[in-house]
Amino acid sequence: MTQAQRVVVVTGASRGIGAAIAQDLSQHGYWVWMVARDAGALHRVASSIRDQGGRADFVPFDITDIDNAPKVFERISQETGHLDGLVNNAGTTRRGSLTEISPEDYDGVMRVNVRSLIFFTQAALPFISHDGAIVNMASLNSFNVLRGAGLYAASKAAVLQLTRAFAIDVADRGIRVNAVAPGFIHTDFNHALWERPEIREWVETNTPLGRLGRPQDVVGAVRFLLSPDSSFVTGSVLVLDGGFLPSRLWPL
Numbered sequence: 001m002t003q004a005q006r007v008v009v010v011t012g013a014s015r016g017i018g019a020a021i022a023q024d025l026s027q028h029g030y031w032v033w034m035v036a037r038d039a040g041a042l043h044r045v046a047s048s049i050r051d052q053g054g055r056a057d058f059v060p061f062d063i064t065d066i067d068n069a070p071k072v073f074e075r076i077s078q079e080t081g082h083l084d085g086l087v088n089n090a091g092t093t094r095r096g097s098l099t100e101i102s103p104e105d106y107d108g109v110m111r112v113n114v115r116s117l118i119f120f121t122q123a124a125l126p127f128i129s130h131d132g133a134i135v136n137m138a139s140l141n142s143f144n145v146l147r148g149a150g151l152y153a154a155s156k157a158a159v160l161q162l163t164r165a166f167a168i169d170v171a172d173r174g175i176r177v178n179a180v181a182p183g184f185i186h187t188d189f190n191h192a193l194w195e196r197p198e199i200r201e202w203v204e205t206n207t208p209l210g211r212l213g214r215p216q217d218v219v220g221a222v223r224f225l226l227s228p229d230s231s232f233v234t235g236s237v238l239v240l241d242g243g244f245l246p247s248r249l250w251p252l
């Protein structure tokens with residue numbers, strides 16, 4: 001009997017880290033289903049994956065529409081017959097001091113990064129196979145608070161605790177739940193920051209590996225946490241930050 005192709009859903013795959021994850025997983029034999037709002041961008045990522053011989057499909061969907069999330073997984077499982085993994089990568093941010101943020105800022109960040117992560121995962125769980133795995137996108141901001149990113153940091157700290165809590169709550173189904181926590185990765189998300197030489201230099205100086213990260217620096221860890229190679233890993237987080245978090249490079 002031939003083994004069925006492994007199927008994974010990746011949210012926020014229309015660009016940046018999510019698109020890189022989708023590309024990588026497809027190159028490693030996964031049938032990738034991509035979810036984001038921008039249908040045109042999803043189409044371009046799917047076409048590029050297919051051009052390279054991979055298998056990719058997409059569902060244009062706003063993950064904050066939690067009432068309709070089960071329909072996304074019904075549709076995917078009708079086409080695939082099974083689901084092996086979910087990568088909760090979609091995320092957003094608003095800059096600003098907590099003294100000034102608005103309720104709209106709060107809702108904008110928390111709805112995507114926290115509320116949708118819980119309910120999109122809930123919607124996926126009935127379809128995920130017994131040895132399936134979920135990977136959540138945390139951040140170095142899950143541990144540190146960078147000035148002006150308090151709301152985002154709170155949301156990413158929540159992602160870490162939700163990862164641990166989901167890991168406990170679905171362990172009896174054989175499903176593993178882990179997170180990756182990237183450091184400074186150059187994407188559209190933060191492109192404006194890297195245009196400013198003083199900020200780029202600060203990151204490069206304070207990162208032992210001496211550079212910004214790339215989306216490709218994240219993909220291998222996600223693939224590992226989805227695969228049977230991490231079969232005894234759950235509730236964990238892999239930090240991918242070039243050494244930024246555990247170090248303070250002082251001028252000696």
Ligand SMILES: NC(=O)c1ccc[n+]([C@@H]2O[C@H](COP(=O)([O-])OP(=O)(O)OC[C@H]3O[C@@H](n4cnc5c(N)ncnc54)[C@H](OP(=O)(O)O)[C@@H]3O)[C@@H](O)[C@H]2O)c1
Binds near residue numbers: 184
């Ligand atoms: N870049 C970094 O330095 C960094 C570091 C640590 C963690 N992260 C995290 O990594 C993840 C990806 O970041 P990135 O840098 O690749 O960001 P990005 O380039 O801005 O991409 C964000 C992705 O999320 C999707 N998305 C946002 N809101 C959505 C919604 N309501 N429904 C569906 N999809 C939605 C976007 O797609 P549409 O606009 O098409 O919906 C897009 O594909 C985020 O969770 C981010 O917090 C990033």
